[in-house]
Amino acid sequence: MNILWVFAHPEQRSLNGSLMTDALRTLGGLGHAYEVSDLYAMKWKAVLDADDFGTPPAGRERLFVGAAQERAYTRGELSADIRGEIEKLARADVVVLHFPLWWFGPPAILKGWFDRVLVQGLGFGVKAPDGRTRRYGDGGLAGKRALVVTSVGARLSGFGPRGIHGHVDEVLFPLLHGTFWYTGMAPLAPFVVYGADRHDTADGARTSAALGERLRALPDEEPLAYRTEAGGAYDGDLVLRPDRAPGRTGLQVHLRR
Amino acid sequence: MNILWVFAHPEQRSLNGSLMTDALRTLGGLGHAYEVSDLYAMKWKAVLDADDFGTPPAGRERLFVGAAQERAYTRGELSADIRGEIEKLARADVVVLHFPLWWFGPPAILKGWFDRVLVQGLGFGVKAPDGRTRRYGDGGLAGKRALVVTSVGARLSGFGPRGIHGHVDEVLFPLLHGTFWYTGMAPLAPFVVYGADRHDTADGARTSAALGERLRALPDEEPLAYRTEAGGAYDGDLVLRPDRAPGRTGLQVHLRR
Numbered sequence: 001m002n003i004l005w006v007f008a009h010p011e012q013r014s015l016n017g018s019l020m021t022d023a024l025r026t027l028g029g030l031g032h033a034y035e036v037s038d039l040y041a042m043k044w045k046a047v048l049d050a051d052d053f054g055t056p057p058a059g060r061e062r063l064f065v066g067a068a069q070e071r072a073y074t075r076g077e078l079s080a081d082i083r084g085e086i087e088k089l090a091r092a093d094v095v096v097l098h099f100p101l102w103w104f105g106p107p108a109i110l111k112g113w114f115d116r117v118l119v120q121g122l123g124f125g126v127k128a129p130d131g132r133t134r135r136y137g138d139g140g141l142a143g144k145r146a147l148v149v150t151s152v153g154a155r156l157s158g159f160g161p162r163g164i165h166g167h168v169d170e171v172l173f174p175l176l177h178g179t180f181w182y183t184g185m186a187p188l189a190p191f192v193v194y195g196a197d198r199h200d201t202a203d204g205a206r207t208s209a210a211l212g213e214r215l216r217a218l219p220d221e222e223p224l225a226y227r228t229e230a231g232g233a234y235d236g237d238l239v240l241r242p243d244r245a246p247g248r249t250g251l252q253v254h255l256r257r
Numbered sequence: 258m259n260i261l262w263v264f265a266h267p268e269q270r271s272l273n274g275s276l277m278t279d280a281l282r283t284l285g286g287l288g289h290a291y292e293v294s295d296l297y298a299m300k301w302k303a304v305l306d307a308d309d310f311g312t313p314p315a316g317r318e319r320l321f322v323g324a325a326q327e328r329a330y331t332r333g334e335l336s337a338d339i340r341g342e343i344e345k346l347a348r349a350d351v352v353v354l355h356f357p358l359w360w361f362g363p364p365a366i367l368k369g370w371f372d373r374v375l376v377q378g379l380g381f382g383v384k385a386p387d388g389r390t391r392r393y394g395d396g397g398l399a400g401k402r403a404l405v406v407t408s409v410g411a412r413l414s415g416f417g418p419r420g421i422h423g424h425v426d427e428v429l430f431p432l433l434h435g436t437f438w439y440t441g442m443a444p445l446a447p448f449v450v451y452g453a454d455r456h457d458t459a460d461g462a463r464t465s466a467a468l469g470e471r472l473r474a475l476p477d478e479e480p481l482a483y484r485t486e487a488g489g490a491y492d493g494d495l496v497l498r499p500d501r502a503p504g505r506t507g508l509q510v511h512l513r514r
Contacts, residue, residue, distance in 0.1 A: 010306050011320040046303040046365040049267050063268040065357075066410075066454070100322075103371045104435035105362055108303040112365030136421060153323075157494035161506035164393060164486060164495040166430055170508050173423055174431070178361035197323070229421060237414035238421040249418035250507035251427050 046112030142184030303369030
């Protein structure tokens with residue numbers, strides 16, 4: 001397999017930095033190929049703006065983000081850094097997003113990777129021959145799988161089904177369902193390092209070993225069972241039909257079970 | 258009242274640009290004072306890094322983000338752009354975050370505003386005299402209220418309680434509960450512009466009028482009824498006690514009702 005590892009931490013000498021080093025060694029040992037996008041090391045431009053689209057800044061027209069993305073993508077006029085990431089994505093069977101959880105989401109530098117790389121025509125607004133929009137289980141990145149590796153200061157209990165921070169799969173829903181699944185990538189269960197602020201060397205070794213186990217199982221692991229949009233579970237208003245998860249609401253209704 | 262309006266859109270001539278112009282006029286007409294942080298216009302630095310803390314880049318020590326933030330905050334050594342935003346926050350009774358919803362979250366430039374401005378000692382890690390951490394209904398920004406104004410291409414039905422995109426209050430949970438409420442700010446119900454891609458002039462006028470109504474009601478509006486951490490609803494592991502929302506899971510259990 002070919003793995004794209006996207007890393008978004010400002011400090012290489014962090015727990016996350018060691019975790020990535022160990023993980024890449026594991027992947028190599030397993031015979032997988034990998035590429036790394038170390039966003040801080042690359043000085044990745046986080047902010048989507050008109051410069052992404054080869055638009056001349058002087059006297060430019062009103063910017064419609066989606067349309068500008070799609071035009072530049074189709075014409076090969078996206079800025080070189082974005083084109084490079086799209087090429088890496090095209091080569092990847094599995095995409096790993098590795099970041100510390102800040103304000104219950106990815107650091108800005110990684111959010112900007114989504115904003116800028118998952119352009120209209122690739123990440124969203126991908127049309128099927130019959131005119132339908134391909135998304136939620138289908139789309140420009142269909143067939144790939146995606147894994148979140150993240151660290152939090154809090155303990156596991158606070159991220160459980162009734163934990164104060166919200167269940168971690170629901171807190172990460174914008175990423176797992178709204179980004180991965182939306183673009184066609186099947187999300188794997190996130191790998192979360194709890195109590196990261198209090199990790200000592202032994203904890204770090206245990207965490208590395210646990211992530212190694214996940215990586216060894218990668219070819220066979222079942223992704224989260226989100227419902228596809230095309231599979232008939234949703235009506236024409238994109239509302240879940242009454243016979244699915246009957247009487248229930250909440251983000252978990254979007255899982256088949 | 259004093260309102261801080263944080264705007265994160267790359268195009269002033271957008272629907273959101275007009276909406277802000279109208280909203281600020283309304284606020285002025287109502288006799289409120291306001292300040293604007295137009296992040297794109299300010300060329301706001303989105304990416305948290307060691308430069309935020311006045312740390313010399315050569316031969317610097319390993320970066321621990323929270324500790325570095327708190328040290329620089331306490332010593333007045335945060336970079337000038339961050340100090341400016343913290344001063345605006347201190348003056349504000351209500352904070353409005355106004356942005357197009359990209360990948361079910363704020364654009365990177367706004368995510369970076371949270372990452373960089375809500376520093377340890379102000380946004381998190383604020384200690385009460387008895388040593389407890391002040392958060393979830395209490396904290397460095399307690400007493401303020403916060404309003405999300407956002408636009409989406411999708412229709413309302415897809416963001417309803419069983420809509421494919423997830424209920425909008427749950428999709429925005431990392432922001433409403435994990436950021437506003439965590440820091441002590443009481444979140445108001447988000448103002449969401451649906452079908453924004455297909456808005457014509459008449460739609461725009463209706464949307465502006467609807468936002469105007471919300472702004473007129475601002476002094477009296479009841480915030481979302483999230484549970485406080487200090488109020489006894491959670492146990493020592495930060496798990497909701499069994500007699501609250503008995504038998505239920507999901508993000509809505511964190512609302513009192």
